[in-house]
Amino acid sequence: MILTVPYQALQVGNIHITPFSQDKYGKSLAKLSYKDPSIDFQDVSILTPPLKVIDYNPENSRLRLDLSDQFNFNIKLNTLQEYLISTFYVHQQSFLNTRNDSTDIIKSLFHFLLNDNILSLYIFPTSNIKTKDNTICKMMNIKSGDTIRCVIRLQGISQIYTKHGIRLRLQHSVPSIWMT
Numbered sequence: 001m002i003l004t005v006p007y008q009a010l011q012v013g014n015i016h017i018t019p020f021s022q023d024k025y026g027k028s029l030a031k032l033s034y035k036d037p038s039i040d041f042q043d044v045s046i047l048t049p050p051l052k053v054i055d056y057n058p059e060n061s062r063l064r065l066d067l068s069d070q071f072n073f074n075i076k077l078n079t080l081q082e083y084l085i086s087t088f089y090v091h092q093q094s095f096l097n098t099r100n101d102s103t104d105i106i107k108s109l110f111h112f113l114l115n116d117n118i119l120s121l122y123i124f125p126t127s128n129i130k131t132k133d134n135t136i137c138k139m140m141n142i143k144s145g146d147t148i149r150c151v152i153r154l155q156g157i158s159q160i161y162t163k164h165g166i167r168l169r170l171q172h173s174v175p176s177i178w179m180t
Contacts, residue, residue, distance in 0.1 A: 002175050004047040004151050005034060008072070012079045015044055017087055019094060020159060029171065030095065031156040044154040049073050050180045053146045054118065056139065058125035063142070063174075068117040077114045084157065085110065088168070096166070111169045121152065123174045130178035139177070150177040 014036045023029045034041040049072075054064040067074040089106045092098045096109075113120050125140035129148070142148070153173045160167040 002045050002151055002153065003039075003041065004045040005039075005041070006047045007049060007076055010046055010076050011036065012076065012083050015080065015083065017084070017157070028159040029156045030158075032154050043156075045175075046152045046154070048150050048152060050147045050149050051119070053142055053144055053148060055144050056123075056142050058140045061122045061124055063121045063123050063139070065119040065121065065148075066117060067114070067119055074114070074117060077119065081110070081112050081114060084170075109166060109168045111167055113170055113172065121150070121172065121174055123177070127174070127177065132179055142179075147180045148177055149180055150174050 014034055016033045016035060018031045018033075020028045020030045031042075032044045034044045049070050051065040051067065051070060051073075054066050056063045067077075085103060085107050088095050088109075089101070089103045092101055092106065096106075123139050125138065127139040128136045129139060129142065131137055151174065153175055155171045155173070158169050158171050160169055
């Protein structure tokens with residue numbers, strides 16, 4: 001089991017971001033960590049509340065979850081996104097080698113997991129899900145309307161270079177998922 005921060009206890013001010021460096025795959029990554037007086041995690045692992053599945057697309061591995069009934073969790077994720085935007089804005093010289101970009105320009109660089117009330121996570125179709133009766137099924141068997149809980153592990157922000165310029169993506173994984 002991965003040690004996690006329950007979403008209720010998550011304090012965005014305890015999330016720290018490092019300058020970009022090369023990871024073991026050669027990608028440029030600004031790592032995230034979570035530190036408070038009692039814990040020191042080398043990533044940010046969050047235990048979610050029960051979330052309703054909108055849909056799952058095995059072709060692009062995207063799971064879309066409805067957060068409209070989880071106001072507090074939605075606020076925490078929005079606050080995290082705003083924190084990342086403001087951090088990159090204030091430290092744009094060291095993070096992006098720019099000086100005068102507006103917050104709107106910085107925000108447009110990000111590809112976030114949360115859009116309004118929809119959380120998009122990327123999970124392989126063959127990933128295991130623990131069911132209510134303690135059996136295992138595959139991610140590709142999940143249906144619209146199912147309710148799940150999961151652990152979202154946020155490793156950092158990666159830089160992706162495209163023909164239109166730089167994009168920033170929140171690197172994540174979902175090491176545990178179960179139906180409720």
